[in-house]
Amino acid sequence: MENCLFCKIANGDIPSNKAYEDDTVLSFHDIEPQAPVHVLIVPKKHYTSIMDIGASDAALLSHMIEVAQQLARELNISDDGFRLVVNTGENGGQSVPHLHIHLLGGRKFGWPAG
């Protein structure tokens, strides 16, 4: 989609610090990390939010979770634990309207979320 930041990162128009890439998914380190490990897992296809995901996207979503698991192992946060976050819409604090999963780790997180 035109003028979408993460579409531009996914197609290489804007550089990113890549953590993982395949045909359908890209992961890169967050530009403003909120934890020692903070990467974003992004589908290359544009979905504005998790609300755009349907039954036909089940394989993509489970693949994104597999990528999160692989990155958690590679970035050494799988044993101590981590947090996956999908901010959605205004109240959810979503600032980039292209679906992404935050993988955060390397410190302890509070609950409930702020």
Ligand code: AMP
């Ligand atoms: P959200 O607020 O859930 O939509 O998350 C968007 C995230 O994208 C934030 O954590 C930003 O720091 C991050 N971000 C914004 N621009 C970039 C960029 N050019 N490269 C990497 N991360 C970015």
Ligand code: ZN
């Ligand atoms: Zn997009």
